[in-house]
Structure formats: structure tokens, C-alpha cells
Amino acid sequence: MKPLDPRLLRYARGTRTYLAATVALGVLLAVLIVGQATLLAHGITAVFLDGADVRALTPTLVALAAVVALRAAVAWAQEATAARSSAAVKRELRGRLLAHLAALGPGRGPDTGAATTLITRGLDALDAYFARYLPQLVLAVLVPAVVLARMLPADLTATVTIVLTLPLIPVFMALVGLHTEAANRRQFRLLTRLSHHFLDVVAGLTTLKIFGRAGAQAANIRRVSAEQRRLTMRTLRVAFLSSLVLELLATLSVALVAVGVGLRLVSGHLDLSTALLVLILAPEAYLPLRQVGAHYHASAEGLAAAEDAFAILETPLPAAGTGPVPRGTIVFDDVVVRYRGRVALRLTATVEPGEIVALTGPSGCGKSTALDVLLGFVTPHHGRVTVGGVDLTTVDPAAWRTGVAWMPQRPYLFAGTIRENIALGHGTAATPPLPPGRDVVAAARSAGVDSFAAALPDGYDTVLGDDGAGLSAGQRQRVALARAFLRDAPVVLLDEPTANLDTATADDVMAAIRHLAHGRTVILAAHRPELIALADRVIDLTAQPVLVSVS
Template sequence: MASAPFDPRLLSRSRAAMSWIILSAILVVVRSLATIGIGIVAGQLVARVAEQPLPGSELFAQNTGSLVALAAFAAIRVAVAWAQTRFGLSAAAGVIADLRVDALSVLSRRDPRFLHSAPWRTILGTGLDGLTHYISGFLPALLATALATPLALAAVAYLDPSSALIAVVTLPLVPLFMWLIGLLTEGRTEARLRDVGLIREQIFDLIRGLPTLRAHGMLDSPTAEIERLSDAHKRSTMSVLRIAFLSSMALEFLVTLSVALVAVGIGFRLLAGDMTFGAGLAVLIIIPEVYGPVREVGRRFHDSQDGVFASTTVLDLLDSSTPTPSTSTPADTNASAAPAPLTVHFHHFSAAGRDGNRPRDLSATAEPGRITVLAGPNGSGKSTALLAALDIVTEDIAGHVSVDSDTRTLHGPELWQRCTYLPQRPVLDTEVMGDTSQLSLGQRQLAAFAKESSTGIKPLLVLDEPTAHLDQDSARALLTQIREHADAGSTVVIASHDPLVLAAADLVVEV
């Protein structure tokens, strides 16, 4: 198959995954023991009734213990099924949330020039959503294969060694066919997710271009392209569904044939008098528990492939990211001491872009207590320079950018803890801010700045086009707050070509 059935890295990345594995193993063993109990009790009860028919009142009186035990085992199975569904979905939600948060934390520190956002939107969206089927369905089935199948096989061997022998011979055929079918599906799920990401990105491009198409009277032009994208998505999806149908049919056929072989063997031994009716019936009830988990693994396999691929991709991303070691000294981490002022140095800084170096040979110094504005037209590299100051843009650059305290240069998490950053399109925490769906982009920027400012004035303030989506009054009010930060000793670096911002600047650097 394309990947291992379980990635142990999930356990170290998500506490919810570890807790669910332990709980699921316990539930699987309890369910298997309850099934074995049902088989043995039901077999003995039916055999006793068949051999000695009794009136209804006497039947219940003489078999009260067996009936109570049967009801108890059935109740246990119902409770376990409820717990697996309830806690499985909860664990899946926790694992998905952990992976999304960790992945977004890493991606937010990646150089945006080399980050292809389209596939990551799909992987972190619908891709990780598919992990729900994997966590709540596939993993319990996998654990049942490892735990419940041996227990059920041992019970069958105790009751009827011949039936156990048939199960031992036929059981390996199921994973063999799963492996063969897995070879056919290898790479198809990855290709489908890649196609979905590409289709979405292209449709978004069409939507963004609708005003231009309307202005030129070409609204019908994208119709053919949308039909082509829809056909590509249909072909990709149907390719996966055909394989899923083939695997399900093969697994059902193998399991049904194997159980039928056991049933035929039991029938012949009953006719020959080599086996009791109670033991035969108990084996017939228990034997599906031998094949059931393996069949469930095959049935859940395709449902979970989107999630497996997405989680593997995210885990690879997290493994490839190495945290920047902190170089803080005890004096720097003293909560009672005021943070040291920071100075930003751009020294002949250039960054490679699609149209050459943007920016090119930028040299400037942003000092504490002053507002420094990087001015220039769109596409000149102002945002790239800000990201370089935040130690995010680090590849394909010339010169260097440094943020220095009194004695040393700050990097990574230590730098970010001392910085307030306002991007052009901030993402607001809905759990803290409430419903933000009705806010305009300018209102989002103001809300994000207010939220960051509420934690106190930090030594470095980095803002990317903070007034681009504000009216003049709101822009002046925001600039007043920015000036307060500078007067309090913050180093303020702004990327903007707004005349209001330029007028408020202490230093304007052309990019």
C-alpha cells in the first residue's frame, strides 16, 4: 500500500490520538469477549431447549441465568458500539484540530514566495476532514484485527479445532487481496486530492476575475473551462470509487466463502455425530468475529485514504520544521525588567521574485521611538522586506536583515514574542472575537490591532498596509495609536504608499 496502516507519529503529535488508542483497545477487547459470551451462552441455551422442549413458564424458570447473561452480553455490545462512535468522533475532532494548529503554525513561518497555497488549502480542509473516518472507523477495526480476531480464533479452537483450522487457512487470503488492491489504489488518492486543490484554485481565479470579465462583456467565456474542470474532477473521483467497489466486492466474497466453508464443515460433523449442537451453534455465532475485523479494515480503508494522505503530509511537514533555539539570557527573560529596545537593520537586502529581485539592494535602519515607512509601488517588495525582518523570508536572498537588541540579534520565536505584526489580511480568533464574518477587511485590521495592543506595547511593531482599507478618519485614528507606540519606545516599521502614513513617518525609505 501507499503507506503504513498506522503512523506512530500521531501519538507524539496529538494527546487525543494516544488516549483514543488506549480506550479503543479496551473497548475492542470488551466487545470481543461479549460476542464470545453470547455465542457460548446462546449455543448452550438453544441446544438445551431443542433437546428438552418445555412449556413457556418452565422454560424461563430453568434458563433464567442464561437469559440474564445473554441480555447482559447484548447490553455490553450496545454500550461498546455507542462508546466507539461517541468517543471516536470526539477523538477525531481533537486529532484534526491538533494537526491543523501545528501545520498552520509551521506554514505561517514559511517563506510565502515558495509556499503553494492551493494544495495546502485542500489538505488542511477536506483532506484532514477525511481523518474522521480513519480515527473513528479504521483504527478501531485495525485494533480489532490485532486483538479481537485472536481472541475469537482461540474460542473457536477451544470449541472446534477443525473450524479453527479452516479459519487459519482462509484468513490470510483477506489481507492478501487487500494488499493487491492497495497496489492498484496507490497514488490515486494523492492524485485526486491534488486535482481537487488545482480545480478549486482555478475556480477561485475565475471568480476573482469575474469583475474584469463583466467589464469586457465576457461572462460566458469561462463556461468551457468550468466544464473541463468538472469533468476532470468527475474522472478522478470515479477512478477511486471503481477501485473501492472492486475491493469491497472481493472482500465480501472471500469472507462469505470462508464462513460458508466453516458452516459446511460443522454441518457434516453434526450429521456424523462428531460434534454437539451447542458447540456448533456457538462456533457459527463466534466465527464472524474472526473475519469481521479484517473485513471492516478493508471496508474502512478507502473511506480513510484522504485523511491518511493528508495526515502523512502534515506530519512530514511538522518533522521537516526545526524549531529555532532560543538564545535568551536570564536577564532577557526576567519578567520584572523592561524589554530591551530593538533596532531593525536592512543591509543591501535583495530577495528573488518572479520578476527579478523584489526588493533590490534595500538599506535602511529602523530605530526605537521612530516610525519608519517602506514606501514604493505594489510589487516592489515591501511585504517581503517586512517578512525578512520577522525572520520568515530566509531563502534566495542577498544581503541581510537583522533585528538587534543591545548586545545580540534576535531570531524566530524569541523575536516574535517581542513583536506585534499586522498583516494585510489578518485572521481573527472567533473564539475570542466572536462572529467576525460581517467585518470588512479594514475592520478586521482594526480589530486585530486592538487585540494585539491589548497585551501591551512591544518593542517592535510591524504593519503591512495598515490604512489601505480604511477611510481617512479611521486611518488618522490608527496612526495616532501607532504614534503612541513609537513614543513609548517601540520600533515601528510600516509598508505603505498611503500619503497619510508617509506624512506621519519619521523616516521614509523608497523600496
């Protein structure tokens, strides 16, 4: 069972203020518990031994009511502080995670499904950690200390009994917590795998239906879901049983104190007021520790998610240069990229300014990887890429990418209007607003977007769903091409721009590419002969020389 992870203090500054408030409220609550017990013992003794009436007990009852009200106020303040702190920590962690994943770039972080599950459901589980576990952890230290300090001058025997039995609860909590933490971690890992698998299935549902494999994938999802349900129930069973163990241990410890107090009270070695004080305070000494164990199970998933978040945040960023953006000949100098132990790309090539070069070869030969290397998304294991004689590793990657227009094989369109999707990135801190003369509609016309935008209900202001829902594959490709036209970059990278398009749509897209390529350096990954025919030169990646110097 783990206390506060110190990395939370490093990555979430709001945690520090929250911890200070929690300690202050915990001390106040411990004092109120002792005050309530003292008032109750005094009032009950006054009634049974001294025969006090209501008038004589009025000051005690008023003080008791005030203490109870203050305890309720402190409990509310803890809940409110925890909720605010949890929201602030989640917001800060999410922001840091998204920024770090963006800085890592494609292929260096976790899978999309895993990252999505972590940033949404995973970090949401931190609510239980901040709202329940951490406050109770502070109370588990403060309340027993204050209670024992009050009991020590009143009854040494009961105090020693509690001191000897109190450590048994943390010991059993630690033993149970080790098993529970492992179970919760397995459950979160399985949930992450299920999310990623489901995302892949949804993304490729059309292809699966065409080849008749949708039913098999549905069976796989049912199987993984059943395993997730079984593991969740097992984790809940462990949580309930561990809570039972802690409750039984605390109950036996309180009973041991109560038996000793009763025997000494009957024998006359203890007065009624002290006996009542000890009997009221003894359960309060054990209660915070019991609740720590109970709340730990609710927070275990959040702790597992936080550790995954810290693992991402501690992943070192790729080395980035700070030099100015060069212009000129692009040279792939003995570039080798490995992926999972095999060579994913081997390339030695030169691309002159204004040249159109097609990278060809079968799927998996490294065409997309070559573009990723040029974009700085992938670091070569051997060799280097230079532009105008300047090594790209010495250049500021963000500045370099502002001069590159990139169209991936399956461009992503965000929920928003067609106009917003074409102008994506302009007007942000990374990309300045469009200069005069650069118009979204003009770029859309050059890419052929106007051929279908005019027929839409709101034209360029038509709102699309996620991933361009509402447009066909060819229309999405042309919107992505319009982005490239609007960017007006000297270097254009196109990754299979006519993939999955029918012949007529592909012809329209290639006409737009021919227009876009005029006066620019273009590197395109291509399969189609008619797309390859647009190039001035063709580089077959399967015919690249074998480098003896690379093991």
C-alpha cells in the same frame, strides 16, 4: 493499507487515551461475542436434543439478553469515544497547523487554497478514520484471536481452516488498498487545486470582468470540476469493487468451514453443540477483517489529509534570533533572494533613521520582496540585513515586528467592526494593550477614516464583512493606514499604498502618508510619480549592481 500513523501520537495527545479505551472496549466486545455464541449454541442444542421448555431456558435467555444489551452498550461507547477523540484530535491538529503556518510566515507554507482545504474539509475526513477504521483495526486483531482461542479446544479442524484462510483477507486488502490509497490521494490533490484556483478567481473577479476573461475562467472551473467528479466516481467504483472482493473471499472461507463441519456432523465425528458454536463463531472471525477493508475506503481521504498536515508540521521553521530589538541605520548588505531558480531581488542600500526611501522599478523587480526580507518573512540566499549594525537574524523576529508598521499592497480587513480592524492585534499576547493617549479614533482621524465613518450607520462600530466588504478600496486603504498610525512604530513599510485607487482617493491617502512619515523611517514600494515625490531618496531596483560572488 496503513495502521495508526505514529505521528498522530506525537502531534495529537488525545489519540493515546482513545487508543487505550478502544483496546479495552475491543477486548470486552470479543468476550461478549464468544459468550453470545456459547449461549446460543447451548440454548439451541437444549431445545432440539433435550426438549427443554421455556422455564428451563430462562437462565440462558436472560444471560443472552444481558450479553446482547452489553454488546449494544459497548458499540455505543465506541462510537461516543471515537467522536470525542476525533473532535479533540482535529482541534489539536488545526491549532498546531495554524500556529506552525503563522510561524513559517508568508511564502514558506502551502498556497492559501491548499491550506484552507486541508484545515477544513481535509481534517474533517478524519472522523471516518477515528470513528470507523481505527476501532475496527483493533477489533480485527482482538476478535479473531479470542474467537480462535475459544474454538481451538472445541474443534481443531475448523480452527486450522480459519487460521489458514484468515490471512488471505489482509493480503487482498493490502493489494486493493494500495490502488485505493493512490486514487484517494489524487482526488484530494485535485480538490485542493480546484479550491485554490476558485479562490484566485474570486479574488480577481473584478479584474477578470474588466478584461473580459471571466467566461474563460468559468470554463476552466467547469473543466476542473468535471475532472474532480470523474475521479470521485472512479474512486467510489474501486471502493465498491474492492468490498465485493473481500465479501466474496470471506463468504467462501466461511462456506469452507461450514462444509467441513456439516460432513463431520453427519458422520458422527462432531456433536451438534460444538457444530453450532463453530458455525456461529466462524463468520465473527472474518467479519472484523472484512469491515476493516470497507471502512478503510471511507478513511483514506482523512489519511491523505493527515499526511499533508504532518508534512507542514515537519517543515522546519526559519532560524530565529533572541537578541533585543536594535535601532539605527538599516543596511541591505549585498542581499540576494532567489525564487524558483531566478533572482527575485538584488539589493545593496542604506536607509538612515527618519529618512523616506522609495523603492521603484517594474513589477516583479523585487520591491515587495525587499519589504518581506526586512519583516523576516523571506530569508536572503546571500547577504544580510543589519539595523544599527546588528544582523536581523540574531534579533527576536516577533519583538522586531512590534516596532514595524506594515501596510501591504492589498491590506486584509477581517469580519468585524471598523474599530476592531484598526485596533487589530492590540490586547493580545503578541501585542500589549494600547497605552494611555493612544486612541483608535485619533488614529482614524489621522488616516482620514473619519471622513467616511461618520456617514456609516454605526460609525466606527459598523460591522464589515470578510475582506472589508462594505467599504471601497480607498476606504480599506485608509483603515490600514489607521492601523499604522495606531501602532506608532519607528519604522513604516508601505507596499504600493495607492495602487488601484482613483486620483482623488490617492491624493487623500498620500496626504495621510505624509502625516504618518513625520519623524519615522519609511520605506515604500511605489509606481506612481506623485507617491515617489514624497520620498527623500529613490532606489531603482533595476539599477542594482550584479554580484559576481553569487552564482
